Amino acid sequence: MRVTSMDEKIRHILEILENDARASPEEISTLTGMSVQEVSQAISKLEESGVIRHYKAIVDWDLVGENYVYAVIGLKVTLERNLGYQAIAERIYKFPEVRSVRLLSGDHDISLTVRGKSMKDVAFFVAEKIATLDQVQGTFTHFVLKTYKEDGVILHEPETFERLPISF
């Protein structure tokens, strides 16, 4: 579904779900004044047309002792005849260790986020699976030390402020 001038109701639904993917049609109905059926139908359409790609939870694995290591890796690549960026990206994103793949402007051509169980794990993955690809000229590995904000969610000490309990 190509939404050129977005319906205000669709925007409400998307904002609610982007913030809380578990919001039920009943809850969304209460928040928008639409009927439950209207909401359900709109969500089905959004799912079918790919506007809503996926529902997932943001997990803090550290808290259950699963201390994943993340790295952002910049790649310099050379393009070959009949093999564009898309093909390289596909080759790379099929590895489950790879959490995101982006085509960039600037110094590097492609940026990956890789997740592993240890620094060694990540380093070997990059050395063995990524650096050895014919089109990859160079890799630049940056290990993540701390994540402060992920996908719009602040992970540490959200902002709070006090208001007067009563004001006119």
Add this chain to the structure above:
Amino acid sequence: MRPSCDPSKFVGDNVKRLPPSGIRRFFDLVTELDDVISLGVGEPDFATPWHIREMCIHSLEKGQTSYTSNYGLPELRDALSRTYSHRYGLDYNPASEILVTTGVSEALDLAIRAVVNPGEEVVVVQPSYVAYLPAVMLAGGIPVPVSTTAEDEFRLTAETLEPALTEKTKAIVLNYPNNPTGAIMTRKDLEEIADLVVEHDLVVISDEVYECLTYGGKHVPASSLEGLKERTLMLNGFSKAYAMTGLRLGFAMGPSEIIHAMMLIHQYTMLCAPVTAQIGAIEALLNGTEEMERMIREYDRRRHFVMNGFDKIGLDCFTPKGAFYTFPYIGDTGLSSAEFAEGLLNERKVATIPGDSFGEAGEGFLRCAYAASLEDLKIALERMGDFIDGLKQ
């Protein structure tokens, strides 16, 4: 030894005449109790959008801490002029028809002092914000409250207004979108009273601070009506739309003669509005629309949520179309607004504002702000439901 004295005798008569703040005791009660959910707050529950705060910080780092023109920073007045031209096709000259003030509260005081002579009457449409009556009284004017009703959706009609007008009536204070009811006036509603306003040669002091917070329809400024612009002072500010309450920034737009008169008072009392807030306000006007609209959509969802909740717990409430307030009717419980609000607070720890705080017309009602998180609203509604069930038994 010199004799001691009672300093209260030094307080001037103008101040002694002011109505006592009935809410003071209530305020103390709220602060004494733990675990209170407050729907009694008259400000956004969002912090000022970061890009605005960041611009204020940057200006402080650069040392922009001087006085500004009495009228306000020229860039801000230019931005205001362009904004209102763009939004409504209203033409205000940034050099002479716009005054930047320390909140709308100051603009209100200036507007009334600039036009009202001692003994002249000012019509104040109620229920409405608590400052209008005292502002008129402090200027030596005589406030004349006019009550709107839930049946009229708290809009001012010609039939309600006309009997209040006398030869001494100088001005009328309007507040739409309205605090505390959430009512709005459509163009048709305003047209209905415009003839009376012109016929009686009144100044319109229109507090439109909730202008941007309307749901499902566009705000209509009083000054956009034919024949009203040269007699209307539009008072407005950044507190509600851009969540900038504590930064205290407002403005007035109107005929250059009255704006100049207001500027004279302002220059001797306030000198200028705080420069940091003015810089933040420029950023808000230039780049703040997206964040503002995001906040408005959030309020709109809460509005639906609260109205739905009232329906479930059996509270009768007119559907508000502006601001972030609901004004449910509690009169059929047999309790007064104050009794209901106090009982609800003491027994169920939900703070609301008794409707009569906003004038006699508000008796029987309760102001519940939905500028609170959905989680809090949900709990508050449950507690209100329990309280009402308890009354029935």
